[in-house]
Amino acid sequence: MTQEPEPERPERLAEAVKQRRERREQWRREGERSIGQNLAMIGALGWTIVTPTLIGVFAGRWLDRTFSSGIFWTLGLLVAGLAIGCALAWQRIYHE
Structure with missing residues (x-):
């Protein structure tokens, strides 16, 4: 007995389309991020993971x-x- 996936609600689909349009417009206005900005984000994400882990280890x-x-x-x-x-x-990646 397989259950078919529930179809997406139209509100969620409309919201996803709206969000994608906004991101595309932002990309057109601002262009690609520089290599420096991408490296800074990777470093920040690394510290976001490492800091709570080290706090847990020390505690x-x-x-x-x-x-x-x-x-x-x-x-x-x-x-x-x-x-x-x-x-x-x-969360940080999702909101970026």
């Missing part, structure tokens, strides 16, 4: 030393920090 190490729990907190907060960093980077 986890501190908790592990405090409670003598091996690498329990370090591993958990590393994964949590990485997930938060990736989510923040995704």
Whole structure:
């Protein structure tokens, strides 16, 4: 029993078309981004991911030393920090 995908709502389709037109017009006005701007964005996205990950690692190490729990907190907060960093980077790319 396969379920067919629900057709897109006309409002969502109209919104997507409008957004694409706006982006195309912006591209025509401003042109391509320079290599420097692209490299700056890559660097900012890298730090957006790395910073929460490192905060998670340092907080986890501190908790592990405090409670003598091996690498329990370090591993958990590393994964949590990485997930938060990736989510923040995704949002930044999406809004760009």
